[in-house]
Amino acid sequence: MREHAPKLYIPLPRKTSTRGLALPQASRWSTFRTMVFFPRGALLLAPMVGITNRAFRTLVHELGDADWYTTEMASAEAFLAGGRNESAYLDPAPCPARTSVQFAARTPEALAAACRALSKMPDVQRPAGIDINMGCAAPHIKASGRGAALLDDPARAREMVAAARENWPGALSAKIRLSAVQGEEGTVLLAKALAAAGLDFLVVHARFDTQKFRRKVDHGFALLLAQELSIPVIANGDISTAEECRSLLASGKMHSLMIGRAAVREPWLFRRLHAELSDVPERPHEPQDILAIGLRYIDLAQAMLPPEWQKETCRRVFWYYADNVSFAHHLRFSLVNAPTLEAMKASLTQYFNEVPQDRYR
Numbered sequence: 302m303r304e305h306a307p308k309l310y311i312p313l314p315r316k317t318s319t320r321g322l323a324l325p326q327a328s329r330w331s332t333f334r335t336m337v338f339f340p341r342g343a344l345l346l347a348p349m350v351g352i353t354n355r356a357f358r359t360l361v362h363e364l365g366d367a368d369w370y371t372t373e374m375a376s377a378e379a380f381l382a383g384g385r386n387e388s389a390y391l392d393p394a395p396c397p398a399r400t401s402v403q404f405a406a407r408t409p410e411a412l413a414a415a416c417r418a419l420s421k422m423p424d425v426q427r428p429a430g431i432d433i434n435m436g437c438a439a440p441h442i443k444a445s446g447r448g449a450a451l452l453d454d455p456a457r458a459r460e461m462v463a464a465a466r467e468n469w470p471g472a473l474s475a476k477i478r479l480s481a482v483q484g485e486e487g488t489v490l491l492a493k494a495l496a497a498a499g500l501d502f503l504v505v506h507a508r509f510d511t512q513k514f515r516r517k518v519d520h521g522f523a524l525l526l527a528q529e530l531s532i533p534v535i536a537n538g539d540i541s542t543a544e545e546c547r548s549l550l551a552s553g554k555m556h557s558l559m560i561g562r563a564a565v566r567e568p569w570l571f572r573r574l575h576a577e578l579s580d581v582p583e584r585p586h587e588p589q590d591i592l593a594i595g596l597r598y599i600d601l602a603q604a605m606l607p608p609e610w611q612k613e614t615c616r617r618v619f620w621y622y623a624d625n626v627s628f629a630h631h632l633r634f635s636l637v638n639a640p641t642l643e644a645m646k647a648s649l650t651q652y653f654n655e656v657p658q659d660r661y662r
């Protein structure tokens with residue numbers, strides 16, 4: 302059997318300890334909520350706007366299954382106002398019992414009302430969890446006090462969690478980044494306050510909210526948080542191999558892992574990683590039919606999403622998925638510029654007619 306020598310992400314010595322610093326009083330929930338929604342070492346699908354809609358989650362489910370899914374970010378206010386596509390944003394299929402809807406909200410009141418409304422949905426339309434977006438750094442999101450703006454306003458972030466907790470009996474999580482304003486120490490304090498306000502688990506994408514993807518993610522910070530918090534911490538960012546998963550989980554402190562872009566490149570990634578991480582000897586690699594999977598995604602988008610979302614989601618998914626072939630730029634360009642879904646299907650088919658050796662991976 303292959304021996305792996307995982308590169309360990311050992312947290313760098315941090316300048317100050319946050320132990321013993323005063324925290325806001327814990328809400329009543331934190332004293333008795335110890336729910337477990339997925340096992341240790343679970344692999345979760347990250348929320349991605351325009352991508353992790355019902356069609357993409359169905360594709361992942363068909364090709365091997367994540368342990369937990371997150372929808373793309375939805376607006377609590379638009380949901381309450383009955384926006385045209387809100388039922389598509391909030392659709393928890395195909396795995397409602399293992400899916401969180403992610404909300405961005407302008408006020409704790411709006412988040413509370415959205416949580417309350419969602420909790421009254423019939424079973425098949427009700428997700429298992431709600432995740433609060435505290436990481437989106439898009440200017441229009443931050444300017445309205447949502448997403449990463451909450452990292453810089455710990456009192457308000459805590460109010461958001463408390464408001465959601467009071468109105469939502471299912472899994473409650475938040476997805477954060479490192480606050481450039483609060484620094485590492487301040488972000489740890491914030492995370493502790495959020496946990497005390499009633500989160501069941503916390504996802505950390507350990508880049509500063511001001512950093513782009515070009516900078517490496519700081520998993521050392523995610524490990525520090527996992528040590529400091531009493532709720533499960535989920536690390537996210539740049540994870541794509543079994544070796545990276547092993548090294549992040551090796552200390553036993555990190556509860557689970559969340560994967561985004563790598564799962565768009567390889568929608569079968571969760572099955573591959575689960576197989577490589579299991580103690581059972583690996584089965585021979587089953588080749589994936591890159592053409593059939595691409596065509597299947599177009600069909601799922603057509604069948605499951607509002608018409609105005611269909612082309613855009615295919616473009617976003619194929620932007621990453623094109624990396625599976627030798628002439629990725631060429632395929633990406635022709636797919637992104639295809640005027641219709643039928644034209645996208647034709648481009649995909651033509652590529653594999655021209656380069657048949659790329660079809661199976």
Ligand SMILES: Cc1cc2nc3c(=O)[nH]c(=O)nc-3n(C[C@H](O)[C@H](O)[C@H](O)COP(=O)(O)O)c2cc1C
Pocket residue numbers: 347348349350351352373374403434435436437476506537538539540559560561562563
């Ligand atoms: C296209 C795209 C859309 C994203 N949309 C969201 C979102 O709606 N909510 C969120 O919390 N994070 C969002 N993110 C961030 C991802 O969830 C994740 O934190 C980030 O991509 C790092 O993980 P990865 O390296 O595994 O992709 C998005 C990222 C990408 C690339």
